[in-house]
Amino acid sequence: MLKIGYLGPEGTFTQQAAQRYTRNEQEADLVGLPNIRETLMAVQRGELDLAVIPFENSLEGSVNIVLDILAWEVDLMILDELVLRISQTLMVSPGANWKELAEIYTHPQSAGQCRLFLETHLPQAKLYLTSSNAEGANQARRKGKTAGAIGPLEAAEIFGLETVLQDIQDKDNNFTRFVVVGKDTNHIPAAHNKTSIVFSTEHKPGSLACILDIFNLWDINMTKIESRPSRGQLGRYIFFIDIDGHYTDPDVRDALTMVQRKTNFYKFLGSYPMAETEQNL
Amino acid sequence: MLKIGYLGPEGTFTQQAAQRYTRNEQEADLVGLPNIRETLMAVQRGELDLAVIPFENSLEGSVNIVLDILAWEVDLMILDELVLRISQTLMVSPGANWKELAEIYTHPQSAGQCRLFLETHLPQAKLYLTSSNAEGANQARRKGKTAGAIGPLEAAEIFGLETVLQDIQDKDNNFTRFVVVGKDTNHIPAAHNKTSIVFSTEHKPGSLACILDIFNLWDINMTKIESRPSRGQLGRYIFFIDIDGHYTDPDVRDALTMVQRKTNFYKFLGSYPMAETEQNL
Numbered sequence: 268m269l270k271i272g273y274l275g276p277e278g279t280f281t282q283q284a285a286q287r288y289t290r291n292e293q294e295a296d297l298v299g300l301p302n303i304r305e306t307l308m309a310v311q312r313g314e315l316d317l318a319v320i321p322f323e324n325s326l327e328g329s330v331n332i333v334l335d336i337l338a339w340e341v342d343l344m345i346l347d348e349l350v351l352r353i354s355q356t357l358m359v360s361p362g363a364n365w366k367e368l369a370e371i372y373t374h375p376q377s378a379g380q381c382r383l384f385l386e387t388h389l390p391q392a393k394l395y396l397t398s399s400n401a402e403g404a405n406q407a408r409r410k411g412k413t414a415g416a417i418g419p420l421e422a423a424e425i426f427g428l429e430t431v432l433q434d435i436q437d438k439d440n441n442f443t444r445f446v447v448v449g450k451d452t453n454h455i456p457a458a459h460n461k462t463s464i465v466f467s468t469e470h471k472p473g474s475l476a477c478i479l480d481i482f483n484l485w486d487i488n489m490t491k492i493e494s495r496p497s498r499g500q501l502g503r504y505i506f507f508i509d510i511d512g513h514y515t516d517p518d519v520r521d522a523l524t525m526v527q528r529k530t531n532f533y534k535f536l537g538s539y540p541m542a543e544t545e546q547n548l
Numbered sequence: 549m550l551k552i553g554y555l556g557p558e559g560t561f562t563q564q565a566a567q568r569y570t571r572n573e574q575e576a577d578l579v580g581l582p583n584i585r586e587t588l589m590a591v592q593r594g595e596l597d598l599a600v601i602p603f604e605n606s607l608e609g610s611v612n613i614v615l616d617i618l619a620w621e622v623d624l625m626i627l628d629e630l631v632l633r634i635s636q637t638l639m640v641s642p643g644a645n646w647k648e649l650a651e652i653y654t655h656p657q658s659a660g661q662c663r664l665f666l667e668t669h670l671p672q673a674k675l676y677l678t679s680s681n682a683e684g685a686n687q688a689r690r691k692g693k694t695a696g697a698i699g700p701l702e703a704a705e706i707f708g709l710e711t712v713l714q715d716i717q718d719k720d721n722n723f724t725r726f727v728v729v730g731k732d733t734n735h736i737p738a739a740h741n742k743t744s745i746v747f748s749t750e751h752k753p754g755s756l757a758c759i760l761d762i763f764n765l766w767d768i769n770m771t772k773i774e775s776r777p778s779r780g781q782l783g784r785y786i787f788f789i790d791i792d793g794h795y796t797d798p799d800v801r802d803a804l805t806m807v808q809r810k811t812n813f814y815k816f817l818g819s820y821p822m823a824e825t826e827q828n829l
Contacts, residue, residue, distance in 0.1 A: 304667065325782035328612060328775075331660070350782060375656055375677060379612070386585070396656060396677030442782040472769040476760035488753040490783055494609075494774050501606035501631060501723040502771055 268294050272306045272315040275299020278401035278422035284349050284445040285319040302398055303332050304340075310449060311341040317449040323491075324353070325442045327379040334495050334507055337448075337536060338465045345463050345537035346454070347447040355381050355436045356420045358404060358428035363412035365431040368392045370410060372403035373417035376443075380436040381417055389415075404428055444542065457540035460513035461490065464523065466530040467497055467505045475506065477529055485522040487512060505532065513538040549575050553587045553599040556580020559682035559703035565630050565726040566600040583679055584613050585621075591730060592622040598730040605634070606723045608660040610774050615788055618729075618817060619746045619776070626744050626818035627735070628728040636662050636717045637701045639685060639709035644693035646712040649673045651691060653684035654698035657724075661717040662698055670696075685709055725823065738821035741794035742771065745804065747811040748778055748786045756787065758810055766803040768793060786813065794819040 273285035276299045289295040298315065300306040309315045323329045337343065355377055359365050371378075371385065371392045377400055378385070385394065392415070397403040400418025404426040407416035416428065423430045468474035482489050491509035512519040514535070527533045554566035557580045570576040579596065581587040590596045604610045618624065636658055640646050652659075652666065652673045658681055659666070666675065673696070678684040681699025685707040688697035697709065704711045749755035763770050772790035793800040795816070808814045 304663075323777075323782070325777050326779055328777050331609060332663075382585075382613075394679060398675060438779060440779075440781060444782060472767070473760075473764040475770070475773065476757060476764050479754075479757035479760055483754040483757050486753070489756070491785070492756065492773075492775055494772075496604075496606050496609050498607055498719060498721075500721060501604070501725060504772070 268296050269316045270296045270298060272298045272300045272309055272318040274303055274306055274320055274399060275301065276399065276401045278404060278419065278425040279399050280351065280353055280419050280443060281319055281321055281445060283419065283421070284321075284351055287351065288319055288347065288349055288447060303330070304336060307336050307341050307343065307448065310343055313450075317346065317447055319445055319447050321376070321443055322348070322446045323444040324376055324380065325440055326436065326438060327376050329493050330376070331495065334493065338495070338505055338534065339498070343448045343450060344452060344454070345446045345539050346449050346451055347539050348461070348542045349445045349447075350442050350542040351445065353380070353436065353441045353443050354420070354434050355417050355441070356423060356430050357415055357417055357432045357435050358407065358423040358430050359415045360408060360412045361427070361429050363415070363429070365415060367413070368415040369413040370395060371415050371417060372397050372406040374398070374400045374403060377417050380441055383437040384435045401425065454514070454538045456513040456515055456538070459541040460511070460538055461509055461541045462512055462514055462519060462523075462538045463507065463509050463536035464526065465505055465507045465534045465536060466526065467503070467532040468530055470503060474529070478526055481522050481525045481529065482510060485518045487518060487522050549577050550597045551577045551579060551595075553579045553581050553590055553596040555584055555587055555601055555680065556582065557680065557682045559685060559700065559706040560680050561632065561634055561700050561724060562600055562602055562726060564700065564702070565602075565632055568632065569600055569628065569630055569728055584611070585617060588617050588622050588624065588729065591624055594731075598627065598728055600726055600728050602657070602724055603629070603727045604725040605657055605661065606721055607717065607719055608657050611657070612776065615774065615776050619786055619815065620779070624729045624731060625733060625735070626727045626820050627730050627732055628820050629742070629823045630726045630728070631723050631823040632726065634661070634717065634722045634724050635701070635715050636698050636722070637704060637711050638696055638698055638713045638716050639688065639704040639711050640696045641689060641693045642708070642710050644696070644710070646696060648694070649696040650694040651676060652696050652698060653678050653687040655679070655681045655684060658698050661722055664718040665716045682706065735795070735819045737794040737796055737819070740822040741792070741819055742790055742822045743793055743795055743800060743804075743819040744788065744790050744817035745807070746786055746788045746815045746817060747807065748784070748813040749811055751784060755810070759807055762803050762806045762810065763791060766799045768799060768803055
């Protein structure tokens, strides 16, 4: 039986993504881990076969710690991706009046997705950022009627909170992209594929433009570019790029060979089936 | 007298940056604001002349909320920048044993800069992320001997905490770039200048490469590129780019004119003197 870790505990959006993912899989044992690093490290050490982790949100952007760990600390591949619509729910202890909340507990990503809501409707409440939305709900329950939490509807049920308002994110168009990572290197092409890489270029003018021109030259569509500090010097970056196509496609293979030649750090992060919702964008 | 806001309260790294900035200025009245949005909005409404806010850290990357607000919510210019070396200090209530801390209060950026330290030395401590490091120190003081805080040395003094360990960030090379924003549009060129813009391109292959090629064509060095979600659809982005040079330089002016022609959203964010430390990199 496959052992699949997710960013836990129970009651997180990532648990929902993991459950969705395993619907298409053979039997699987789902394990909630306390944070993203431990989840990824458990796969790296072979204690888990796969892990499901949040990667990017349409309002809040990339989950930086995932990018940093994939680039520097582990040798794992992205094997699949899922896109889920995220609905944020405000929850309170039974009987509490949400307009009088003094404290809000939630994950930074959820807080970022509900910034305007919090500033407009709960300006008096202090915001406490927690390691997961489930932990936020847990804290709110412990603190009592002055504390609320924001997160998935399911967390309210698990922690015995009342849901007050649903869909409180600042924009309806709130989607999170989750990725499934593992050590498997047997990437069989699907109908529509995506490939992820990370690299750094020489610190000279035009070096990033040169890389993007390579993809143009081979008519490869770039679907994402994201920079992160190289952790060396302020002003030096590494770049995460997603492109359409599978590394076994001759054009993708040739373009990536050229990219490797023109970069001083290069890491292949996987070829995997494109999530269905993204094909429909 | 100039009224200059900063991300407060007293005891934050941004206060240090604001104090450093006003050393070169005429008399100024420094005002600590509770969060980044309120700081920027106060300048937008004309209640402050200028604001000093954190922009980018060499370990943790850009401060996303600053990018988002500058792009979408205000009409402000970057007028200056400062780069400060950031030293993170672990502080506790007088007499507390730091190895037995159950809770750590700190700002997300500081937590990110000390991730390995926390995982190695304080794996048992729960992490609570606060709106500022000063607020973290304040919380730690209120919670008593089981709680610690991470932040600038000055915060320990202000909140009556004892400093336990200094320089606990994961890498010594920890610098934060602060920017000074205001409504002034009179940007007199200095000896070395930088220009910041934000834009989005058409959603078609090669459109970002086209923009970078423009800078190449005019021999303009790009010092930073950062993407943020366009907040519309997952997979659509806006791009923040910094280039060397001042908008009154003929080459910069001509290149930016061409960039405007090739983008469907474009906003000039200012030309300003390059920080001294960056010239020495």
